[in-house]
Amino acid sequence: MALLVVGSLALDTIETQTGSATEVPGGSTTYCALAASYFTHPHIVGVVGDDFPDSVSTLFKDHHINLEGMKIEEGKTFRWGGRYSEDFDIRTTLFTHLNVFENFEPTLPETHKDAATVLLANIHPALQLQVLSQLNGNPFVILDTMNLWINTAREELDEVLKQSDMLVINDEESLMLTGKRNYRQAASKLMEMGPEWIVIKKGQHGALLFQQDNLFSLPGLILDTVIDPTGAGDSFVGGLAGYLDQSGNRSFDNMKLGVIYGTILASFCVEDFSVDAMTYLETDDIEERYDELVMMSQF
């Protein structure tokens, strides 16, 4: 199987109360593809500037990520800077320099148009629609989005929702989209918007999976320390998409496993700056954390 990931590629500068990281790999595609690479072969589509570090491309290649669709343009790579409050409750954006990303128009290489699974990582819904229009066949489409697009591009987002099989959002975004605080009521409304499958992420409190009348609720792992929450949501949906693509099974029980592996990848992501955890994470580590989730949630 092959997973197509389309989103942003960036260099981030991150400040927390205990440390910082400058010009480190960031962007939704970066996290999504690296997390997915533990399960399947991701193909990424995106744009970077001619200053994009070789070390990051090498990291992608080491993770068997197909870079045919990663365009290198003259100019600078997208930069984002942010600072977190002490408990990571508040994230302040310090700067956003779109650079070459400003005029990004996703163009899928021919070999990518038959992907079995498509992850529309967090970018403008108009770009997500452009991706969908280039696809052949009937891929399983997983949609990620954010509060910004819910507020500023609702019409395009509604159109993407209609064409998606699974929506993955956090509880605040769910409330913004539906006006419903009750998770079951929110999920029903979201299903009416298009996707058969709804995943609502609740941060440290875990995640919920809904399909028809089925519900799965997974508690969050309790981590000893959080170093940098950047990319947690992207790693979650990346791990989930990678697992689903590899297994090719769309039963409710298998989708549960997708949510579990998404949760696990997100948990590793936040334990180090940027994508650092993905530079040393091994499959055994993932299985160990799976066992931890079994221990803490099964009775």
Add this chain to the structure above:
Amino acid sequence: MALLVVGSLALDTIETQTGSATEVPGGSTTYCALAASYFTHPHIVGVVGDDFPDSVSTLFKDHHINLEGMKIEEGKTFRWGGRYSEDFDIRTTLFTHLNVFENFEPTLPETHKDAATVLLANIHPALQLQVLSQLNGNPFVILDTMNLWINTAREELDEVLKQSDMLVINDEESLMLTGKRNYRQAASKLMEMGPEWIVIKKGQHGALLFQQDNLFSLPGLILDTVIDPTGAGDSFVGGLAGYLDQSGNRSFDNMKLGVIYGTILASFCVEDFSVDAMTYLETDDIEERYDELVMMSQF
């Protein structure tokens, strides 16, 4: 086995955005004992005025609750009035008339002093200490408390903690007591204060159980409607205490079941005003909700 419950008995007046209830059964003992009665025979110790409705005493007796330790004094029963905001996020106390409860000193009937399980429901820690001083043997002591006592009676509370086997608190109280937001770190600090077992309630996000290095995380049930959250915490600890007393098994696996039954009793409690749900709740309903928890959390 026998479960001793000591706490408050009251008549509540409750206002929500969709309804109200006047002079209805309330107080920590009332909810705890009724929830526990689905598993064991609770013995309650408390005080009411001579205006305490016969209908409530009858409800207790119908649930096989032993009232030998319920003192009826000349004067009025403790009254409490509260109002909830639309999403039940904020509870405003409208009045508190302690009445006969003002000079309550718990006196245990001889037959109650050998209880196998003691639930110190939410009252002033000085009164909880008086209960502990009257006990024979080595009962399993479960402690409930609240923000008010953490702020105003910390010394007495610390003493009760030293003598308790299990502490059941919510996440805000855990933060107040320990200064730790991280649940694992908070639980370690709480264990150092005395109890071997720590339960941290997270409202709709479920509950955590800690003992030594063991952890159990149960997600919350997703309810269609909440009518009145009064007594949810008391019903939780009551269901938990009742189940543990009846089973008499203090293995980690069995304590998990205690947390599960506590969660279930709390879920029924909030679906109607006051203790109304406990007037028609049947054992089959409890097992049905147990199956629902299995369905939504097991993989």
